[in-house]
Amino acid sequence: MVPSGEDDLTKAGDSRRAQRLLEGLNGPQREAVTHQEGPLLILAGAGSGKTRVLTHRIAFLLFTGAAQPSQILAITFTNKAAIEMRQRVESLIGPRTRGMWLMTFHAACARLLRANAQLLGYTPSFTICDQADSRRLVKRSLEQIGADSKRFAPALVQSRISAAKNRLLQPGELAEQAGGDFEELVSQAFTVYQRELEQMNAVDFDDLLLLAVRLLARHPEVRDRYRDAFQHVLVDEYQDTNHAQYRLLQLLTDGAASQPADRDRPASASAHRNLAVVGDDSQSVYGFRGAQVSNILDFEKDFPDAKVVKLEQNYRSTNFILSAANAVIANNRGGIPKRLWSELGEGEPITLTSLQDERTEASFVVSEVQRLLDEGTARSEIAILYRTNALGRSIEEALTRARIEYQVVGGAKFYERAEVKDLIAYLTFLTNPYDLVSFERIVRSPRRGIGEATVAKVVAHAASVGISVWEAACAPEQVPGLGPAAVKALRRFMETMTKLRSELEEGVSVGPLIESVLLETGYLEALEHERTFEAAGRIENLEQLIDAGHDFDKRSGDDELDLGQAAMQADPSAARADPLAAGPQASPLQRFLEEVSLRGDADGRRDEDGLVTLMTLHNAKGLEYPIVFITALEEGVFPHMRAIDAGELEEERRLFYVGITRAMRQLHLTFARSRRVFGELTASVQSSFLEEIPEHLLRLQERGFAMGGSSLSIGPSAQKGFYEERGSPAHSGFSAHSGLSAQVGSSGRRGFSAQSGFSARGGNGAARERWAASSDAGRSQTFRLGDDVIHASLGEGVVTGVETDGVIVVRFANDGSERKLITEYAPVSRR
């Protein structure tokens, strides 16, 4: 139970441990760790041991007696980071992390709000809407105000509302600032949207932050309680904070000198100003969701007495990689000057490979991966990064063909699958009877003879009488305009729900509750009845969710045990300091739902043997891999077209910087000279970012024309080509190259050496393109009866029929089902 070594929990032991913590830290790191009271800014370059400093600082505060675990609030942006930090702190101090608030901004705010919901007009069982739910609500709000939701994309309106909330603006305030018709419309939609949310006792992601700020700003006694409780506040990735988060931190630590509103107020006695932030302005890549780099750039203005520590020694990468990173980021203006260096030697040059199209690019990357694996590299040492999620698909297909196991981080999210969301909606409705989004979702799933019209009447009735949807649905005969069939169906449905709710009230734990829901609502039965491959997959997902429930039950049982122990050991003042003591405890089901709704990807990735990892560059932030591929480095893709249009090139460049600095030993860059976008073949030009990498760091190669194998040396007359876009006025968009002729060739300037290729001169580009297409098709897209094939999502199968027009029939091994596939489009290939 208690790890050995815990007997050393003495003052002397702790001070010895505090000293030991400093071993192996460099000078600046040590300064950051040992800094005592007052504001602290740690400017931590990529790979400079930021997490190490943060975790060691926490341990140091504990070992030196500067703080109790419960007095520490350590905030991260992602759950992954929070989990990692907790593990690493635990490895330093043992299980004393239990009482510590070590979580994401959103999770911390949710916890704050659950405990004080009444003060803001919510009940503690409020629902947290994810962004899909929120979008539906926005759409409905647009319809309510009579706006054409076709002309005004709900997603755009949603992002405007979100931006307003991040700036702590109320709907009314937005209206005042509204300049044009569109702003006017947004603010109207905002008003309706917010009213709907509140009626549902629901909040969206942005509300979590906004309401937490409101709570602390409007209720000084609550604010003081939390300030007292958290004597030390630590924030990771500070460069990604938005205005709401910034205000929250100010309120918690009272450093708000820069806020005029606070200047008038007498400084609170509870202000401790123990705010330690860690960040890197060069890695600020969340501007699109309201992050303000200015928060980190202005930290010293906010806290003139702040201690500033700069970490520039990198412990991750070789100097080829760091030089490239330094050179790229130097093209941005106005950042905090930093220069990364490491003692890890020069390392290997970065490779840059030009490929014909995305398919060739994918096979190239995969063949390189295969080569590395053959040489003994572990799968888990390799990451493949790209700008947008959709770009991962072709890589996935190639990996599947090569039978290389991989994982996609953050792609299709487990908790966003329809069946999982359905079940979550059942659970949510059980805890929040006002949640009509959940009600609408579950009432027709599975089908039970209740249609759109019926639902609308129930909802309208609830709103007009002022009761919850639950109550309205429980008494369907009171709802005007319902036919006897609808009344009967509703009653039956609500009887089931009432039964489930009483199970919940009797204290049944989460896992068994999920099972009851699946069985008693007929959800599982309906799926089983389908007898399709997809349904089987859904059932599997639901089984996983049951497991997650049981797992949660087990964990929360452990936690209660630990909390009990901690309370016995802690001194009486610690109990008083528990900020949650003032509010009601969230029920286990609520905590489960919160965990689920605030968790992006299913972090239960199975890593035992290691998997090749695929993800977007954003998802890669904070991670490191010995070998990194960055793909699709094409102008318009990365930097993304929309970023170019919006003049956000610097943020894109920071994203590239993030990507480069993920690599420890090898960095491989690729781009395709043409790519299918929206299903259309588009010629592309290499990313302008590539030109920012000094040529001596790069090893260039061109693939995709390997026919004769004869290598070409191309004279000065043919030196256009590969890098011809350099210096040309338009880097933007997809400049149309006719055929391929213009792109073949090499740049003498860069020491490029073509390994093989086609002579470009005098050829007919269009004809060659046709040739390339047909040879491509001929290689992999002809099928015969009896061929063994593999499909990206359906798995292995055998061709049982060949029809005209490239249609084949495949029987899949998984479930024995037969399906018709169009070979041109289906992600299927011979094996």
Place this chain on the structure above:
DNA sequence: TAGCTTTGTGTTTTT
């Protein structure tokens, strides 16, 4: 009402 087909629409990044 429900299931099917067709049509249209669109891809940045995420708590």
Place this chain on the structure above:
DNA sequence: CACAAAGCTA
């Protein structure tokens, strides 16, 4: 292409 929403039929 993929997915959502609208339209159509039993």
